Amino acid sequence: MTKDIRVRFAPSPTGPLHIGGVRTALYNYLFARHNKGKMILRIEDTDQARFVPGAEEYIVEAFKWCGIEFDEGIENGGPFGPYRQSERKGIYLDYAAELVRKGHAYYAFDTPEALEKMRKELEEEGARYTSYNAHSRMRMKNSLSMPNDEVKRRLSAGEPYVIRIRIPEGEPIRFHDMIRKDVEVDPATLDDKVLYKSDGMPTYHLANVVDDHLMKITHVIRGEEWLPSLPLHVLLYRYLGWEDSMPEFAHLPLLLKPDGKGKLSKRDGDRLGFPVFPLQWTDPKSGEVSKGYREDGYFPDAFVNMLALLGWNPGTEQEIFSIEELISQFSIERVNRSGARFDPEKTKWFNHQYLVNKSDAEIANEFASIVASKGYQVPGTGFLEKVVNLVKERVNFVHEIWDQASFFFVAPETYDEKTVKKRWKENTGQLLKEVLEVITASDPFERDPIHDKVAAYLEEKEIGMGQVMIGMRICLVGSGTGPDLFTIMEMIGKEETVERMEKGIQKIG
RNA sequence: GCCCCGUUCGUCUAGCCAGGUCAGGACGCCAGGUUUUCAUCCUGGUAACAGGGGUUCGAAUCCCCUACGGGGUACCA
Numbered sequence: 001m002t003k004d005i006r007v008r009f010a011p012s013p014t015g016p017l018h019i020g021g022v023r024t025a026l027y028n029y030l031f032a033r034h035n036k037g038k039m040i041l042r043i044e045d046t047d048q049a050r051f052v053p054g055a056e057e058y059i060v061e062a063f064k065w066c067g068i069e070f071d072e073g074i075e076n077g078g079p080f081g082p083y084r085q086s087e088r089k090g091i092y093l094d095y096a097a098e099l100v101r102k103g104h105a106y107y108a109f110d111t112p113e114a115l116e117k118m119r120k121e122l123e124e125e126g127a128r129y130t131s132y133n134a135h136s137r138m139r140m141k142n143s144l145s146m147p148n149d150e151v152k153r154r155l156s157a158g159e160p161y162v163i164r165i166r167i168p169e170g171e172p173i174r175f176h177d178m179i180r181k182d183v184e185v186d187p188a189t190l191d192d193k194v195l196y197k198s199d200g201m202p203t204y205h206l207a208n209v210v211d212d213h214l215m216k217i218t219h220v221i222r223g224e225e226w227l228p229s230l231p232l233h234v235l236l237y238r239y240l241g242w243e244d245s246m247p248e249f250a251h252l253p254l255l256l257k258p259d260g261k262g263k264l265s266k267r268d269g270d271r272l273g274f275p276v277f278p279l280q281w282t283d284p285k286s287g288e289v290s291k292g293y294r295e296d297g298y299f300p301d302a303f304v305n306m307l308a309l310l311g312w313n314p315g316t317e318q319e320i321f322s323i324e325e326l327i328s329q330f331s332i333e334r335v336n337r338s339g340a341r342f343d344p345e346k347t348k349w350f351n352h353q354y355l356v357n358k359s360d361a362e363i364a365n366e367f368a369s370i371v372a373s374k375g376y377q378v379p380g381t382g383f384l385e386k387v388v389n390l391v392k393e394r395v396n397f398v399h400e401i402w403d404q405a406s407f408f409f410v411a412p413e414t415y416d417e418k419t420v421k422k423r424w425k426e427n428t429g430q431l432l433k434e435v436l437e438v439i440t441a442s443d444p445f446e447r448d449p450i451h452d453k454v455a456a457y458l459e460e461k462e463i464g465m466g467q468v469m470i471g472m473r474i475c476l477v478g479s480g481t482g483p484d485l486f487t488i489m490e491m492i493g494k495e496e497t498v499e500r501m502e503k504g505i506q507k508i509g
Numbered sequence: 510g511c512c513c514c515g516u517u518c519g520u521c522u523a524g525c526c527a528g529g530u531c532a533g534g535a536c537g538c539c540a541g542g543u544u545u546u547c548a549u550c551c552u553g554g555u556a557a558c559a560g561g562g563g564u565u566c567g568a569a570u571c572c573c574c575u576a577c578g579g580g581g582u583a584c585c586a
Contacts (some may be wrong), residue, residue: 009585010586044586046585049585050586083548112583130511130582160584162584180514180515185512185514190512191582193583196584199535201584203584204586205586208586224513224514224580225579225580225581225586228513228514228580229511229581231513231556251514252580253514253579262578262579263580309522310521313521317523317535319531337515337516338515339514339515339579339580340522341521343520343536345520345537346521346535346536346537349535349537377575392546394548419546423546464545465545466545470545470546475586479547480546480547481548483546483547483577485545505542
């Protein structure tokens with residue numbers, strides 16, 4: 001019997017969650033569900049300066065929209081709470097102190113100015129590494145470089161201090177990543193990172209390791225930006241005596257800009273006109289609004305499907321997956337190693353696929369509120385479903401149905417000039433009058449009989465369908481494009497058909 | 510600068526670990542067909558193993574170097 005799988009997503013509430021973060025959470029979720037494990041939501045709010053009001057609520061709401069559910073966390077609690085690091089503040093100092101006692105960490109009293117000065121000096125000396133490390137620590141003010149009683153005096157006087165890890169010299173640190181396989185790092189390239197800050201809060205590194213251990217996390221699935229600090233984390237597990245139960249790690253490739261260089265950022269969305277966030281976000285300070293996938297009309301399942309395929313695939317040619325299929329087919333081993341350039345176009349294609357595959361009833365239900373928002377009376381569901389069925393294959397979003405089908409609700413006020421100019425001939429008006437008579441004579445006033453009558457009439461007069469259809473279309477819908485015209489006639493009814501035709505013939509001439 | 514990770518069509522990627530297929534699929538784009546129009550749909554096309562060395566009968570696949578890309582290098586996460 002293997003131990004129960006437990007994974008976590010641990011965002012920092014410093015702003016809205018970007019789609020890269022959503023994907024990381026999604027992979028955690030898929031992995032947890034696939035292995036019948038638990039998924040935990042932990043908030044890493046150890047940096048009070050970067051705290052943004054509303055960010056945590058945003059994160060929770062975003063996951064609700066996506067359908068990513070948590071078994072434990074800030075929302076639903078659990079046996080390993082609290083799940084907000086600021087509320088766990090009291091537990092970290094003991095672990096840092098334990099490391100000091102064991103000789104793996106030390107107190108440091110350096111001011112920011114002193115640190116700056118050290119870096120400058122090291123740079124001028126042409127040192128290979130300019131960080132706080134084995135070569136520079138002895139020239140700084142810390143419990144390694146100062147006499148014991150001096151350290152005690154400063155501590156008892158309440159002087160501000162931090163606790164730094166003491167990076168060892170010697171043997172390479174070896175570790176394994178589920179995606180990147182075996183990695184080896186020379187400790188000389190590491191620095192004595194701060195573990196415990198002078199404000200009484202742990203840094204990410206300490207809090208992360210302590211909480212993952214305490215919460216019995218078995219697999220850490222996170223972004224690639226954390227790979228360089230993994231050796232530090234491995235050291236922490238080792239020094240805290242937890243190496244045997246250390247989680248397995250998987251570092252995910254990053255999402256890259258659709259064009260140019262670098263990782264995907266909020267600016268790219270603004271610049272290229274696509275959302276970078278799941279939900280719309282209003283910055284509480286600047287009031288600046290960023291687009292969201294939800295507000296832009298994406299279906300959550302299409303959005304999740306798209307994200308899942310950005311860096312992972314099951315090795316088959318399947319591209320459309322329900323969440324259940326994703327869960328059953330997902331595996332960390334099939335996650336890519338290289339960064340994925342984000343493609344907003346394919347994202348639209350995914351939405352189109354979902355739109356087409358959803359039932360007319362479901363789409364009609366959503367479309368009803370759009371009709372209402374335009375200020376028109378919402379017709380019966382039967383009519384709405386017919387409308388949806390006629391145009392849904394031509395659009396990517398539900399709101400685009402309006403652009404394709406507004407003529408079902410309101411007669412055209414204007415007629416597309418280009419089409420009129422190109423297709424409305426000298427005799428079109430007269431011809432349409434004749435055809436209209438044929439149309440009105442149709443009983444019942446339904447698609448097939450109307451069509452057959454018109455076809456027969458035109459054949460007799462030896463006139464091509466094309467000559468008449470465009471003119472009628474302009475009168476009925478205002479443009480030269482759209483779904484089957486005879487169906488439109490049946491749907492808007494005889495009276496409306498006649499009215500629009502006569503008005504069009506008169507106005508265009 | 511230094512450290513770590515990576516590199517297959519324009520983009521997402523399959524193939525790589527266990528060397529031998531015309532390097533496959535999807536998005537986009539282009540062309541043709543269907544259609545009363547447009548879209549859908551169908552058919553076809555476009556286009557890639559970063560470069561150089563090895564190893565081997567044979568390399569996208571294994572090894573090395575270079576180039577390029579990404580990340581990290583905070584009392585941020």
